[in-house]
Amino acid sequence: xxxxxxxxxxxxxxxxxxxxxxxxxxxxxxxxxxxxxxxxxxxxxxxxxxxxxxxxxxxxxxxxxxxxxxxxxxxxxxxxxxxxxxxxxxxxxxxxxxxxxxxxxxxxxxxxxxxxxxxxxxxxxxxxxxxxxxxxxxxxxxxxxxxxxxxxxxxxxxxxxxxxxxxxxxxxxxxxxxxxxxxxxxxxxxxxxxxxxxxxx
Numbered sequence: 556x557x558x559x560x561x562x563x564x565x566x567x568x569x570x571x572x573x574x575x576x577x578x579x580x581x582x583x584x585x586x587x588x589x590x591x592x593x594x595x596x597x598x599x600x601x602x603x604x605x606x607x608x609x610x611x612x613x614x615x616x617x618x619x620x621x622x623x624x625x626x627x628x629x630x631x632x633x634x635x636x637x638x639x640x641x642x643x644x645x646x647x648x649x650x651x652x653x654x655x656x657x658x659x660x661x662x663x664x665x666x667x668x669x670x671x672x673x674x675x676x677x678x679x680x681x682x683x684x685x686x687x688x689x690x691x692x693x694x695x696x697x698x699x700x701x702x703x704x705x706x707x708x709x710x711x712x713x714x715x716x717x718x719x720x721x722x723x724x725x726x727x728x729x730x731x732x733x734x735x736x737x738x739x740x741x742x743x744x745x746x747x748x749x750x751x752x753x754x755x756x
Contacts, residue, residue, distance in 0.1 A: 588602055589603050591630070593627065594627045597612055599613065600618065606642065610636055610639065610640065623638065
């Protein structure tokens with residue numbers, strides 16, 4: 556019987572697997588990561604500070620992917636990150652900041668313009684208000700007509716309720732005529748009634 560080490564070696568040979576233990580001459584290369592500091596003092600780390608590399612914020616416990624956004628490094632370079640990767644890195648461009656200032660100026664002007672309404676806008680609003688007034692008046696007219704109809708119905712129902720209901724039973728003779736009952740002593744009907752009377756007693 557073979558020993559355990561020989562069996563493992565045979566299995567490795569069959570599968571074509573070679574473990575790193577078997578090759579002591581190979582050395583593992585250590586990857587050095589580039590680090591940088593942001594303006595706020597946070598430390599970031601990437602394989603290389605270039606586009607397309609993963610970038611992380613280094614904390615005491617772990618490394619967290621850098622959230623999407625634009626960051627300024629202590630070296631005054633601007634780093635743009637998206638999905639934990641460096642999208643771009645470079646010097647801050649004055650043109651970009653000038654464009655941003657121009658955009659903010661335009662936005663402020665638009666806000667100022669929006670504070671005051673033009674004559675056309677006022678006329679349009681006035682027209683809409685008139686249309687709404689007409690619609691409200693039409694609704695009021697419909698409501699008043701509906702209320703009048705409801706009042707008439709209430710009166711009709713109250714009149715019907717005011718008339719008392721009188722019980723007017725049929726007299727026995729009229730009932731006998733309606734049922735065509737023969738009051739003779741020897742009729743079938745009189746015999747049935749007589750037998751019923753016997754059972755009641």
